[in-house]
Amino acid sequence: MGDKSINKHYFPLATLLLFFLFSGTALLAQHHENKSDENWEEEVLEQDFKAGDMIIEHITDAYEWHILTWNKTHVSIYLPVILYDQGEWHVFSSKHLHHGEESYEGYHVAKEGFNGGKLVRTDAEGNEVRPDYDISFTKNVLAIFISIFLLMWIFISVANSYKKRKGHAPKGLQSLLEPLILFVRDDIAKASIGHNYEKYTPFLLTIFFFIFFNNLFGIIPFFPGGANITGNIGVTGVLAAFTFIITTFSANKNYWVHIVNMPGVPWWLKLPLPLMPIVEIMGMFTKPFVLMVRLFANMTAGHIIVLGFVSLIFIFGHIAPAAGYGVSVVSVAFSIFMDILEFLVALIQAYVFTILSALYFGMATEEAH
């Protein structure tokens, strides 16, 4: 009975791991630089360790998922590049970009500037321009899909255990997640929205767990974690946009009256110069904008600090190996401290994003009083 239940529980996990292993080996390509192995150490020492570049590389999106470098051999998952530019589709593997060193089909990865890290082409004037549409399946996209796959797997299995264990106390994963679900439902949705909270609870639960889960995954330093999803402004922007769209579309008359003609405000703030309406309309957009920036900045900042501490080891190690070892103790201690803090931040930011979204829904659906 014990063996059987263990098999039942771990079978999906094992399948998942096998899936990643196989898809990984299929995608993995070991890439050797055409340089002799003997003097790579010297070269490494000759190269300046640029902490800033390393950190930026770790917290931004990429066309390949770089897992590790072993004796000059890069182990990466090469992801497909999909571009639509000047009426043409360009689909190729990011392997051809040689870790951003070379260009392929006229496109190369910009080194710096606003488009840094993204594929660009050089136009007639010699400027780097972005392709019209770049829908490449990047590192963050893969990480998002892995995370939503895991989220769906976890919560559907939890839902099944609710069906299976009807009328019983929760057990296992179910009892781990139930307090969080109840927290979102009772303390976020019900407390902030009021009587018609039920309509919004699924969305709030989804963003809460999506953010929380990806925040946690971002702390794990290696594959399949390590992608800075919730610290990417595009991702937080999409989440904030969903909040904005739902707020705007579920807004009732009272909400619009408050925006256009705020009651209880002196008339001269509305006429002839509509100061209050302008402020209110700006407020409609600044609220989701702040949501986007807050999550992005918090997660990115946390990652930068941890990576900064780790970089210290290499910076000091570059000066003298002994200094590197010496600093490593302090650095690791601080990194651990930051990771624990990040764990807290992961939960807090998920909570803040969710409760603010719920508050905006509450404002939009509040009845006149």
Next chain:
Amino acid sequence: MQLINPGFGLVFWMTLAFLIVLFVLTKYAWKPILASLKEREDSIEDALQAAEEAKKEMAALKAKNEELLKQAREERDAMLADARKIKEQIIGEAREKANKEAGIIVEGAREQINSEKQAALVELKNLIATYSIEIAEKVLKQELSDAKKQQAYVDKLLKETQLN
């Protein structure tokens, strides 16, 4: 700067992925989970309410029992009081009757005594009369011889005729 430049592709894929996860989780996870939680809360609520009602019912039952007990006690007390009254009444009546009867008996006895006394007196009178006559006869007989002897004789006779 590149940090705040959202990639179009990422936004596109993120929107797609988020719509998928929102749809799938809403349909296959949140709805069943929230429904189960609500169902469980309702059942707990019902159970608590039922317990409360049962408690109330118990209290009512207890109150009723006490009322019944009180009533029974009162009835018992009333019965006892009644019985006592009846007892006293019976005793009183019996006493009265006994007294009356005793009176009658005593009266009868007295009458009988009286009549017997009367009879005795009559007899005594008759006896005295007889003795008187006898004494007178003997005195008259003695009178002929001596006055002194006559007197002594009368005394002697009187002594002999003691009233019993």
